[in-house]
Amino acid sequence: MDEHDPKEELIETIFRNGTITVVGILLAFSLGFVTHWAANPMPWRLYDLFAVVPILVGITLQLRALSLLLDMSSLRRPIYERANRIFMAGLILTACGVGLAILLDVFAMSMKGTLPGA
Numbered sequence: 586m587d588e589h590d591p592k593e594e595l596i597e598t599i600f601r602n603g604t605i606t607v608v609g610i611l612l613a614f615s616l617g618f619v620t621h622w623a624a625n626p627m628p629w630r631l632y633d634l635f636a637v638v639p640i641l642v643g644i645t646l647q648l649r650a651l652s653l654l655l656d657m658s659s660l661r662r663p664i665y666e667r668a669n670r671i672f673m674a675g676l677i678l679t680a681c682g683v684g685l686a687i688l689l690d691v692f693a694m695s696m697k698g699t700l701p702g703a
Contacts, residue, residue, distance in 0.1 A: 594662045601665065605654045608672055612647045615679045619644065622686060627693070636689055640682030646675025 619640060650672035659665050 595660050596662055596665045598660065601654065601659060604665075604669070605651070608647065608651050608654060611676060612644070612651060615640070615644050615647060618683055627690065630689075630693070633686070633689060636682045636686035638682070639678045639685070643675040643677070643679030643682060646671050646678065648675075650675060 650668045653659055653664060653668035653671065656664075659668055
């Protein structure tokens with residue numbers, strides 16, 4: 586049985602539902618970026634892994650946070666706060682990976698522009 590201390594502080598369901606909405610929307614944007622980037626006509630290079638790895642780890646953490654938030658036990662404050670920390674770590678990792686992907690693409694395009702005959 587899932588017994589908990591009756592004095593344990595609980596999260597309002599409306600507040601948790603708003604958090605689930607935010608996590609879901611940002612997760613969708615993260616997945617959309619990866620999908621768009623994968624369909625990019627520029628060929629993938631080995632150093633793109635430096636951007637792909639943090640993006641995929643970040644998305645995995647965002648999925649884990651969403652999974653925790655969808656469980657009814659996330660109404661308990663410690664679980665809710667843990668899910669928020671996991672989500673923020675995933676969001677930061679994803680944002681760093683996206684920034685790195687943009688920098689790598691800009692660098693690749695600038696290198697193409699400086700080559701003779703390009």
